Structures are given as structure tokens and as C-alpha cells.
Amino acid sequence: MAPGPKHLTGDQAGISDFINKFDIFLFDCDGVLWTGDHLFSGTVETLELLRAKGKKIVFVTNNSTKSRSDYQKKLTSMGIPSNVDEIFASAYSSAIYIARILKLPAPKNKVYVLGESGIETELKSEGVEFVGGTDPAFRRDITPEDYTGLADGSLLDENVGIVLAGLDFHVNYLKLSHAYQYLARGAKFLATNTDSTLPSNHTFFPGAGSISIPLINMTGQQPIALGKPSQAMMDSIEGKFQFDRKTACMVGDRLDTDIKFGLEGKLGGTLAVLTGVSKKEEWEAEGAEVIPHYYVDKLSDLRG
Amino acid sequence: MAPGPKHLTGDQAGISDFINKFDIFLFDCDGVLWTGDHLFSGTVETLELLRAKGKKIVFVTNNSTKSRSDYQKKLTSMGIPSNVDEIFASAYSSAIYIARILKLPAPKNKVYVLGESGIETELKSEGVEFVGGTDPAFRRDITPEDYTGLADGSLLDENVGIVLAGLDFHVNYLKLSHAYQYLARGAKFLATNTDSTLPSNHTFFPGAGSISIPLINMTGQQPIALGKPSQAMMDSIEGKFQFDRKTACMVGDRLDTDIKFGLEGKLGGTLAVLTGVSKKEEWEAEGAEVIPHYYVDKLSDLRG
Numbered sequence: 001m002a003p004g005p006k007h008l009t010g011d012q013a014g015i016s017d018f019i020n021k022f023d024i025f026l027f028d029c030d031g032v033l034w035t036g037d038h039l040f041s042g043t044v045e046t047l048e049l050l051r052a053k054g055k056k057i058v059f060v061t062n063n064s065t066k067s068r069s070d071y072q073k074k075l076t077s078m079g080i081p082s083n084v085d086e087i088f089a090s091a092y093s094s095a096i097y098i099a100r101i102l103k104l105p106a107p108k109n110k111v112y113v114l115g116e117s118g119i120e121t122e123l124k125s126e127g128v129e130f131v132g133g134t135d136p137a138f139r140r141d142i143t144p145e146d147y148t149g150l151a152d153g154s155l156l157d158e159n160v161g162i163v164l165a166g167l168d169f170h171v172n173y174l175k176l177s178h179a180y181q182y183l184a185r186g187a188k189f190l191a192t193n194t195d196s197t198l199p200s201n202h203t204f205f206p207g208a209g210s211i212s213i214p215l216i217n218m219t220g221q222q223p224i225a226l227g228k229p230s231q232a233m234m235d236s237i238e239g240k241f242q243f244d245r246k247t248a249c250m251v252g253d254r255l256d257t258d259i260k261f262g263l264e265g266k267l268g269g270t271l272a273v274l275t276g277v278s279k280k281e282e283w284e285a286e287g288a289e290v291i292p293h294y295y296v297d298k299l300s301d302l303r304g
Numbered sequence: 305m306a307p308g309p310k311h312l313t314g315d316q317a318g319i320s321d322f323i324n325k326f327d328i329f330l331f332d333c334d335g336v337l338w339t340g341d342h343l344f345s346g347t348v349e350t351l352e353l354l355r356a357k358g359k360k361i362v363f364v365t366n367n368s369t370k371s372r373s374d375y376q377k378k379l380t381s382m383g384i385p386s387n388v389d390e391i392f393a394s395a396y397s398s399a400i401y402i403a404r405i406l407k408l409p410a411p412k413n414k415v416y417v418l419g420e421s422g423i424e425t426e427l428k429s430e431g432v433e434f435v436g437g438t439d440p441a442f443r444r445d446i447t448p449e450d451y452t453g454l455a456d457g458s459l460l461d462e463n464v465g466i467v468l469a470g471l472d473f474h475v476n477y478l479k480l481s482h483a484y485q486y487l488a489r490g491a492k493f494l495a496t497n498t499d500s501t502l503p504s505n506h507t508f509f510p511g512a513g514s515i516s517i518p519l520i521n522m523t524g525q526q527p528i529a530l531g532k533p534s535q536a537m538m539d540s541i542e543g544k545f546q547f548d549r550k551t552a553c554m555v556g557d558r559l560d561t562d563i564k565f566g567l568e569g570k571l572g573g574t575l576a577v578l579t580g581v582s583k584k585e586e587w588e589a590e591g592a593e594v595i596p597h598y599y600v601d602k603l604s605d606l607r608g
Binding site for chain 1: 480522
């Protein structure tokens with residue numbers, strides 16, 4: 001039987017060993033640093049403590065609607081000092097994957113986007129061409145001419161080789177019909193992330209997974225997902241920051257995304273916090289498969 | 305090994321025995337009577353032949369956007385004489401199920417509709433109250449006030465006890481968010497049908513299943529489906545027409561919906577036609593599970 005995670009809360013020596021063991025900390029945000037619009041007390045001081053000890057900090061989020069710059073504004077609005085280069089969001093991860101890993105040959109490398117402006121900003125930053133997204137031409141009802149033009153292909157951009165599905169607050173039948181046609185004609189299927197829900201206002205709203213799942217159901221294809229726990233995101237992070245995985249620790253509140261992400265990425269450590277979704281009963285349960293290396297009751301317990 | 309289906313094309317005696325064996329024929333429409341907007345030659349004469357022999361005809365369709373009356377107009381426009389009482393569509397099937405089988409106690413029996421006017425017409429015909437549907441108040445972007453009002457319930461109708469998801473050409477984030485909140489608060493989850501695609505213009509568009517699947521993914525709940533092959537639809541048909549299942553035959557082009565529907569309903573017969581989706585190689589394949597009793601190359605082969 002595998003030993004359970006080490007509980008660091010109140011263990012001064014354990015905390016000290018833990019912090020000394022790692023050079024880089026990857027942080028999930030919601031449920032770890034804050035919940036909703038409430039910043040947990042001690043968050044800023046804990047990040048400051050790690051920075052003072054020379055640790056690298058990366059904020060890793062599945063939020064696909066925001067660019068890194070948008071997300072930095074959010075961190076600032078929560079009172080958390082940050083640098084845009086410390087931010088890794090799934091829109092950016094997707095752009096990196098398309099531009100630097102997938103590298104489809106031009107001109108058939110255009111992206112049809114289901115999503116918001118954050119995705120567009122990141123695609124532009126990597127020089128990737130795209131259609132769809134926030135283009136107002138797609139924000140309308142489907143017409144008889146659309147059925148004809150989608151079926152015969154005359155309304156489609158022949159250079160689209162990729163469909164990228166993220167959270168789109170303006171999703172509609174016309175956009176889904178376009179995405180389906182591109183996939184049916186052989187476009188690669190990517191998703192920024194596949195979270196079924198978006199936590200907000202202490203309840204749930206449709207997440208990015210609600211945008212891709214009709215297309216999965218229609219085509220029988222699974223997308224390559226670029227958010228946690230997909231290792232495509234870990235590869236992108238490593239490619240950018242160039243670190244030794246043994247000296248990296250993933251910090252998060254969800255076993256099925258954050259902790260799984262760190263474990264499958266074979267990081268030196270994973271730290272669960274109990275201020276979000278997952279409870280310690282989950283990893284203590286018979287047959288639990290995702291077990292963190294460490295846990296604290298709350299992030300600020302690392303201040304000792 | 306089970307014997308394969310009897311091939312009736314060109315078998316005069318076999319056709320005669322087949323027709324004599326049944327009193328009621330349930331017809332799938334697209335792929336059987338017509339394809340797209342092309343009526344198969346001999347369709348009208350074949351139906352006429354059956355009627356002349358005193359057979360009851362029922363048109364059974366998963367189309368959820370049309371009421372029976374709308375669908376009769378479609379049959380008429382295709383050149384097929386019909387009576388509105390011969391039509392059984394999934395919107396009607398859903399209304400029957402809600403009003404006569406589910407019968408939730410008032411006032412908590414209102415329906416939140418994701419769908420078009422055909423569903424509304426049929427719910428009205430059964431005296432069922434509903435919200436959502438084609439109401440223009442839901443055809444807009446989500447706002448910050450919606451997040452708050454959906455989370456605290458102030459924007460929800462407290463009498464909604466059912467969410468009914470059909471094909472909605474005007475689906476959007478706001479509508480899905482409402483449906484999710486009702487389900488999260490305990491509403492029953494129904495779907496007119498769960499076809500992932502809608503065949504049109506010789507290709508596919510998103511089907512009713514594309515509307516319900518984000519909600520299935522978000523809640524982990526499966527809806528009760530009221531279209532083929534769900535036996536809830538067969539029960540509704542039997543409840544309305546009062547026939548002996550041994551004397552009924554289901555005619556269709558799809559093994560996974562039409563033929564399965566007839567077999568699971570333990571009808572006396574199932575007749576596959578080869579003018580639509582399924583090919584005979586499917587039931588001839590090793591391990592095939594859905595095997596019709598009879599097949600013809602095309603429906604009009606029944607004219608002998």
C-alpha cells in the first residue's frame with residue numbers, strides 16, 4: 001500500500017524541507033489563491049515568501065477566455081502581484097501547441113476558433129491565422145443559405161486545418177455547424193480544455209467542455225486537450241520555462257485536474273490544498289488513484 | 305446462429321405473406337419515403353396499396369422541431385397524402401409522456417423547454433405549462449445580472465419540475481445555463497430524442513443530441529429520451545393507437561434507431577429498406593446485434 005500524503009500544516013521542519021526541495025512552483029489559482037472573488041488571507045504573503053527564497057512561480061489556469069495579459073489584470077484586481085511571463089493559461093498553451101508543436105504546413109494551417117478574444121490574442125501572439133472566434137458574422141441565426149453553403153463548402157475557408165474549441169459565451173447553432181463541417185473534412189480537433197463546468201457565484205455554469213462535447217458526440221472524435229490534466233500543457237510549460245521536473249511542484253485543489261497533472265507529468269512533488277473542490281477523504285478512500293505527495297489545510301500554512 | 309432477414313424484393317409470395325401478417329405499419333420517413341427533398345418513386349402508390357388493404361399507417365419521426373400539424377404540412381409538400389392522426393413525432397411523444405405518464409403534481413410541473421415551436425404547440429395541446437422555448441427573452445447574451453440571478457435562483461421559475469431538451473436552432477449559453485440550474489435543483493431531465501446529428505443537404509448538422517449532451521456532461525445525468533429507439537415512444541404510440549404488437553411492423557432505414565425500436569418493442573415484424581443510412585453488410589457482419597426480420601431494396605418493391 002502506498003503511504004498517504006505528508007500533512008505539512010503545523011510541521012515546521014516538514015515545511016522547510018518541502019520548500020527547500022523545489023525550485024519552481026506551478027499554482028492553480030481558483031480554490032488555491034482565492035475562491036470566486038474572495039482572496040484567501042495570507043496568499044500574497046505566501047507567494048512573497050517563496051519569491052524571497054528564489055523560487056520561480058507559474059500561475060497555471062484552464063481559463064480559456066483570457067489571454068495572459070487579461071489574466072494578469074485579474075491577478076492584479078485580486079491584489080496579487082505578478083508578471084505576465086509567470087502566467088500559463090489554456091489559450092496560450094493552445095497557441096504554443098499549434099505554432100510550435102503541431103506546425104501544420106501553410107497555407108492549410110488556419111484555425112477555426114470557438115471561443116472568446118483571449119484565444120484570438122494568443123493565436124496572434126504566435127502568428128497563427130484564424131477565422132470564427134468573436135467575428136460578429138457568426139453571431140446570428142442559421143439561414144437556408146448557410147445549409148447550402150456549408151454542405152457544398154462554399155461558405156468554408158479551404159485553408160482551415162484545425163478546429164480549436166474553448167469556452168465560447170456566444171456559442172450558437174451556426175458556429176457548431178461550421179466546426180462540424182471543418183472536422184468532417186479532416187481538420188484536427190483541439191480543445192483548450194474540457195472542463196464540463198465553470199465554477200462561478202458558488203454554483204456552476206457551462207464550461208469549455210460544453211462547447212466541444214456536441215462535436216465529440218457528432219464526430220466520434222476526441223480532441224487533443226491543451227489544459228490540465230493534459231500533458232500537452234505540461235510539455236508547453238516545460239518548453240517555455242526549461243526546468244528539471246524533479247525540482248518542480250504542482251499546487252492545486254483538484255485531484256482530477258491539478259494533482260493528476262503533476263503526477264502524470266512526473267514532477268518532483270504535488271501539494272494539495274483543502275480550500276477548494278477536493279477533500280482529503282477522496283485520496284484516503286479505498287482504491288484512490290490520485291494521491292498527492294503533500295497537503296496543507298490552506299496555502300498560507302506554508303508560512304509556518 | 306440466428307437466420308438472416310428474409311429478402312422480399314422480387315418474392316411475390318413472400319410479399320403477400322408479409323403484408324397479410326400485419327395490421328399496422330409504423331414508418332420512419334427520411335431514408336424510407338424520401339431522402340432530403342427527393343420523394344422516392346412509388347412511395348405514394350405503396351402507401352396507397354397498404355391503405356387499400358385496410359392497413360393502419362403511422363408516420364414515426366424523431367423530428368422534434370415540428371408539431372404533428374407542421375409535419376403533416378411537410379408530408380403534403382412531399383406529395384404524400386396523410387392525416388394528422390397518423391403522425392407521431394418526438395415533440396408529441398414528449399408532451400404525451402409529460403401529461404399522461406409522468407404527471408408531476410401541480411404546481412411544480414412546469415417545463416423548461418430547449419427547443420422550437422413544435423414542442424410548444426404539442427405541450428399546449430396537452431395542457432402543459434412551459435417557459436423558455438422560443439421566448440425572445442432568452443435569445444441574448446448572458447449578463448453579470450444573469451450569473452447572480454441564476455446562482456441565487458431569483459431568475460428561475462420555482463414551478464419548473466422538468467427540463468425538456470429538443471433540437472433548438474437558437475441554443476445559447478444563457479439557455480444552457482438556465483437548463484443546468486433547473487437540473488441542479490432537481491428537475492426531471494427529458495429529451496425529445498438524442499440523435500447526435502441532423503441529416504440535411506446530403507451532410508450533417510447538429511441534432512437534438514447536441515443540445516442535451518452538454519447538460520449530460522455537466523450533471524452526470526442521462527435524460528429519458530422520448531424518440532426512437534426509446535421504448536417510452538413505443539409505449540406512447542401503443543397508448544394512442546391501441547394495437548396488438550404482434551400485428552405491427554416497423555419500417556425503417558436505420559438499424560440503431562428504427563429496427564432496434566421495433567425489435568425492443570417486440571413488434572411482430574421489422575422491415576429494413578436499403579435507401580437510407582444502414583447497409584445490409586451491417587446485419588450480415590459477425591456479431592451483429594440488430595437484425596431485421598425482413599428487408600427490401602426499396603420500399604416500392606412491396607408493390608411486387
